Amino acid sequence: MAETLLQVNNLSFGWPGQPTLFQRLDLQLQRGEVVAVLGPNGRGKSTLMQLLLGTLPLQQGSVSRHCGLGFVPQYFTPPFAYKVLDIVLMGRARHVQLFRSPSAQDHQLAKQALHALDMLAFADREFGSLSGGQRQLVLIARALAMACEVLILDEPTSALDLHHQDKVLTMIDQLARERHMAVIFSTHQPNHAHAVADRALLLGAEGRHQLGHCQQVLTAENLSPLFHLPIERISVPFADGHLETLVPIFHSLRERDRE
Structure with a gap:
């Protein structure tokens, strides 16, 4: 049985005067596992990262950390010219x-x-x-460099070009498979989650969430209403076979196709 490095039980959180971000969330992050967290802006991805790290006080539920955690924020400005x-x-x-x-x-x-x-x-x-x-x-x-056992990344590919997006995703996969680290990262890109994650956590409206294996969770039926646009799973020819990926169908593309 895989070792649990981070455990979340019955976690609920909401900012004062705003809708609840998530309710009764349970999550076990195991050694060698990659979990992707997806959802539109304002649904609590970064807030969840802060709760996992312990930098934000819990409102309900518990977070158990069984090892050292490393964190990569979305933005960082040092106080000096390092x-x-x-x-x-x-x-x-x-x-x-x-x-x-x-x-x-x-x-x-x-x-x-x-x-x-x-x-x-x-x-x-x-x-x-x-x-x-x-x-x-x-x-x-x-x-x-921290040599931690759990790595938490808040939208790690948001500012990267395609080559370096691929490099970071490959690194995440290698950390889990070769170093047996546990990795949890947030993203707006379902295809990134499909590429490297074992499980996906979808953060929806009114505190709803869905957690499960990527093949079952990352579907057009779940992703399209979550992001308010069609997202399709497609198979593309590559080398001597086919690969599956997830593709958003933007409104501008649909309009251009009608012309």
Whole structure:
């Protein structure tokens, strides 16, 4: 039986004067598992991440953390002009003794994390001089340097081009399969969830949610009303076979097709 690293029981939350974001949510995140959290803006994806981390007080329910957690926020602005390598070394803070400087091993692990994301060449660059996508990759490298067992990512591909989206998704898959980490990430892209997640959590209106294996949850019947536009599962030829993916059918595309 797989080891549970993060457990959520009967979790409910709502901001004052606003509709409840989720009600009676139960979730077990197991070693080697990837869970994707999907939903429109304002449905509680980032709030859920804060509750899992413990940076936001619980209103109802419980969150049990059985190991160290790493977090990659959607946005991050450091208070000083840190170099990229310094930002990644911050991930080693809990491994460095009080009043001690990072060791040679800490530096090596930080550089390995940057190398894994093709960012080692930027190690001496000022973090603030990078593009939004490059900053996101550095923050992911910082989380990797922590050597945590659970990785929580808030929309990790939102500022990335297609190549680096693929690199981050591949990295998520490798962390789960090869390092046996548990990963939970939020996204607006159902095809990203389909590509790497084992299970998907859909956050709907009025506190409703749906959790299950991707093949059962990521369907046109569930996703289309969630995002208020048609989303279809299609099969495309690739190499010597076929691959399935999920495609949104935008209104502009439908209008253009009628012309």
